[in-house]
Amino acid sequence: MTIKGSRRSSDVAPFDPIRTRRTFEAVVSQIVDRIRTGTLKEGDRLPGERVLADELQVSRPTVRMAIGALVEAGVLSSELGRSGGPRVVSIWVPDDLWPPPETSSEGDVLFKVLEARRTIEPRVAQLAAARATHEHFDRLRESIELFRENVDDRVRAGQAELMFHRVMWHAADNPPLERLLISLFHELGVARDMMMRNPPDFGVALQLHEQTLAALMRGEPEDIDAAMDDHLGHLEQIAEEVLGRRAHRPLPEFLRFARAGDR
Numbered sequence: 001m002t003i004k005g006s007r008r009s010s011d012v013a014p015f016d017p018i019r020t021r022r023t024f025e026a027v028v029s030q031i032v033d034r035i036r037t038g039t040l041k042e043g044d045r046l047p048g049e050r051v052l053a054d055e056l057q058v059s060r061p062t063v064r065m066a067i068g069a070l071v072e073a074g075v076l077s078s079e080l081g082r083s084g085g086p087r088v089v090s091i092w093v094p095d096d097l098w099p100p101p102e103t104s105s106e107g108d109v110l111f112k113v114l115e116a117r118r119t120i121e122p123r124v125a126q127l128a129a130a131r132a133t134h135e136h137f138d139r140l141r142e143s144i145e146l147f148r149e150n151v152d153d154r155v156r157a158g159q160a161e162l163m164f165h166r167v168m169w170h171a172a173d174n175p176p177l178e179r180l181l182i183s184l185f186h187e188l189g190v191a192r193d194m195m196m197r198n199p200p201d202f203g204v205a206l207q208l209h210e211q212t213l214a215a216l217m218r219g220e221p222e223d224i225d226a227a228m229d230d231h232l233g234h235l236e237q238i239a240e241e242v243l244g245r246r247a248h249r250p251l252p253e254f255l256r257f258a259r260a261g262d263r
Contacts, residue, residue, distance in 0.1 A: 061189030
């Protein structure tokens with residue numbers, strides 16, 4: 001194929017911030033829309049992953065997944081370089097990419113990661129309650145205050161939200177479990193992107209963090225389990241709503257999370 005364009009990424013107008021929970025589909029849609037309207041032509045190079053994530057206000061894993069789908073569809077190339085991200089190699093977008101499909105495999109992977117988190121993090125919270133020092137509790141409070149002070153900044157609010165979990169894992173004083181959860185949270189980048197979309201999301205997340213901290217400080221196992229059930233269930237419900245289905249695999253009793261009206 002002859003590459004017709006030669007514009008660098010700096011010539012491409014900034015992308016619009018995404019507000020919907022359907023972050024993956026929205027990233028694909030913006031890129032495809034620019035191709036269909038002729039704003040992006042064959043040979044044009046997109047901005048790099050970090051720049052795209054900043055402009056779209058989504059996580060880098062979300063951008064990576066969207067670019068991967070377009071590369072697989074033959075619309076973009078996978079080449080990277082100093083001048084930016086992948087190039088447009090075809091203006092012909094497959095019909096089955098518009099709207100982008102919600103494949104069962106992507107949903108299944110997300111549900112499995114959420115399942116793994118639910119298996120581990122509540123137990124780590126129990127360890128944290130038993131082993132946390134006054135300094136750990138002070139840092140947990142500080143993370144909540146940072147979250148509250150930065151609710152209008154999606155990036156900072158997301159980092160403050162993650163800080164709460166990192167402090168809790170560290171308080172558990174079990175490095176192997178901490179490494180497992182760090183790895184899981186890397187895989188949850190797209191799911192967490194779904195959560196941090198609208199102002200009400202931040203309010204709910206703040207309330208869940210405060211509720212979890214109070215339970216950790218009381219140290220009662222049943223209270224911690226209930227707080228973590230609500231905390232983890234919030235993201236699990238959002239994932240189900242966005243994907244339009246529930247996790248299809250039957251869960252053992254200890255993994256079943258409460259949904260609205262179940263209690």
